[in-house]
Amino acid sequence: MGRIQLKSVTKSFGDVQVIPPLDLTIEDGEFAVFVGPSGCGKSTLLRMIAGLEDLTSGEIEIDGTIATHVPPAQRGLAMVFQSYALYPHMTVRKNIGFPLRMAKMAQAEINQRVETAAKSLNLMEYLDRKPADLSGGQRQRVAIGRAIVREPTAFLFDEPLSNLDAALRVGMRLEIGELHERLQTTMIYVTHDQVEAMTMANKIVVLRAGVIEQVGSPLDLYHRPQNEFVAGFIGSPKMNFVTGPEAEKHGAATIGIRPEHTEVSMSEGEWKGRVGVAEHLGSDTFIHVHDTGVADLVTVRVSCDIAVKHGDTIYLTPQVDQIHKFDTQGLRL
Amino acid sequence: MWMLSTKMLPAAAVLYPMTFITKSTGLFDTHFLIILVLSLINLPIVVWMLFTYFKEIPKDIIEAGQMDGVNTWGEIKEILIPLAWGGIASTALLCFIFCWNEAHWTVRLTTTDAATLSKLIEGNRAPEGLFFGRLSAVSAAAVGPIVILGWFCQKQLVQGLTFGAVK
Ligand SMILES: Nc1ncnc2c1ncn2[C@@H]1O[C@H](COP(=O)(O)OP(=O)(O)OP(=O)(O)O)[C@@H](O)[C@H]1O
């Protein structure tokens, strides 16, 4: 079991309130991802759940029991740090077995659990090495191994992949996803990378300045963002926002249209613009369009190769049923 | 920094009171006194050095330890000491060198019973001049252990044990 409930939790550092009262429930077995811009309080929230940071007020319940003042190790949670935080003086074997040794488990049982974890993470060859002799990805796997052996009620990850290069990151992302499928244990994962959030989560929690902007499934957030912030944060490239008369036509203060929901034509369309940079990714092309008269820059995504040059005139037509409408407060209409 | 401030007081200034006190308490020229005095004069530098080494241990590792369930003693034994080991060793070595070479107090607070090498070297000085032969012999003997120890501890001194723990 691993149901985690935050009840009007707040956190202040001195006079600065980093987290205003916040309520959140993470169900057993869920893969919850906290996303938000840098400094919005994701790590702080995770560390409060872990018990590494005291709450200023409010309560945390784990599986129905109040855990607010329970020390970190007794909460049954395991954490994977961005910096891996391996014990440099211990071999991989000792690192993974450390929490078990601290729990005074019998040596035979420790050995067995370490081997099982090492096998599932492809670390068998490295068991007798020290962390310094491992690559970044291997170190991260050791850190995950150290979390797995404890059989925790929930895993906490704080940007575990941000020190890895792009290719490795995709690989590890899949491994963690695989791990979740296999263990079906609650996972809370902090990232500022919305692609990681979209691909891994069952439930995304979008934070801004310590406030939850929206909680929902990835597709929920993509199709029905509740406000402009979420709309702009989720999706890559970013949603285009249009204000003024063009938005009023749709009865809104602001409308948003995603790059993939805009038709492109060289001869006719609703908005006329000039092609700026075109980014060819092979599968898709992102065209940045200037001088449309509706917004400074409109990005569109076209799936096939389209022969455009810098400076060409181009016509854009938003798909009407894909337009997101927001009021003056930025809330969804 | 205030820890280091006692180091700034000229030792000569407290020489007379020290000699007087130790003579009147009967501690003069005892091993106990030498141990006490040498410990005290090195304490500030030891505290300061160790503080710097312990401070360099990444916070994440200590927190990982907390998540893994170490208690206070376990934290010291399993994490802090091994990680600061290079620092502890170099502090110990430095301290040893300082004590070995310390001349001011040992020369003045001992006569024969608790005499150190410094005293022996000092003893080769007579009003008629220096006994160069004996002086060089004793000095060489005095330098020997330090050089050998330093040589053996080199690895320990240079090795940065925290490497590879955090990116
Ligand atoms: N120990 C502390 N003392 C004072 N302020 C702190 C402390 N820790 C964090 N903060 C502040 O709390 C806010 C939230 O920090 P937090 O580390 O949770 O952000 P984050 O969302 O994890 O950001 P990032 O994506 O950069 O990791 C920041 O404004 C930060 O300056």
Ligand SMILES: [Mg+2]
């Ligand atoms: Mg953070």
